[in-house]
Amino acid sequence: TNRTFISTSNMVTRAEDWQWVNLPGGHAEQPVVDLCDCRDEDCGSTGLSFDTSLGRGCIVVQTNATTAFHVIFSHTAAPSRDTNEPVLRFVVGKRRNSMTSVGLGNPYLKKEPIEHTKSPDALLTDNPEKSRTYWFLYDKHVGVAAMGVHSAPQADLCRLACRFRDSVGFRAEACESLRYITLASGRRPVSLRIVGVGAPPDVSIPRHRFDPIGWESLPWPGASLVFELPPKHQQLVQRAQEILAKSPIAPFYQLVDPSSICLNVYRLLDPHRKGELFHPGEDAEVASWENCYDEVHRRLHPLILASAPWTLWPLKFNRCDATSLMLNSSGTGCSASITEWTRQVQAVTGLRNGATSREVMTLTFAFEVFPVEGDVATQVRREVVREISALLDAEWDVCELRHPHFVVWEKFMQYSHYQGQTAHQQLPLGDRELPVLTGAPERVAPSF
16 A cells, blocks of 8 residues: 655655656755654665664665756755755755765755765766666764765765764754655756665774774774884874874774774784684684684794894885875885795794785774765865875884784774783694683773
């Protein structure tokens, strides 16, 4: 049976499949979704859940339109144009299909969007015989307004994103109780097909490793060999963090706690590689992570850890981005030593390095939680990178990294030093009773 979504006379109904919404032009508006009355069948083939609520919704739209259309998240089902209502409004194909934008108001406050993109696939199709599919969402739990392409919302398909977690606090407040989704035309007629509606999915980047709602790292066990920075270079990296933290794009990022800033040169274990420590046929689930750490420590101790106090990597600054800096060896002798050291680590542990050759030389000081997508944000990011690069070019010189440490990762981007036992009988991991963890962490990186 057909079902009414909006309790008004200008309503859209749904039968077995979503109907096309035909808008006559002249900035006509048609409310299509009440986020307080969403059901499982409304999600269509999108894979969205129907757990919508005030301030939380997502809609997927398909069209072969060559004229602009609007997707409006609002507090009421009434028309919003020229009402001064702080609606959240996306426009696809704005300014003769030169951009797709998002902002508050209809028209936008001060006639300018908050963010826009000129990404070709985020614009209208240039061939009416080929349709395009777009998704639009707002999630008050994380303060994210975003749009993207195709029918499955996710970070790598995002083309436009705003975080309402900044100094402009009224934006988050204005979107707190958004309830209805309305489709609207521009000056000319447009036809749109609603593929599905539902709750906004998680479009954060480090999924399963970082909680974007609680804004904290999640458990992510593992083990590595890392170099920590000498004081001068530690302070330089923290100054780079400050540049990012003071920028308008800071809400998209999380800084690495200063106590966990390091060059992660040999990645031994992580949640996907625990089984590599065991012989074929042995069950990796038998041993705890603590016992695995102790076994790796036992293998490292006679050579790698014993020689750590006189292991030295002199590295130069190469380039940076907004979250990390890339280093280079200071010469051919340094490169040869690094190659031989990594070969010996693999030989004594039997574990390959989980880091690529590029990652070995990359020091991460922040990570992107939500995609930085949109022309305004990407321009700010370029300015941040230029400022950080100028700082490091001027002051880095050569960084002498010495004494690699064996560390265990407790949470994503948070580690502690590990001191393990080494006097174990050398039996296969499955044939002996492994000790419990005896080394207490020397430090624990607090969450930001």
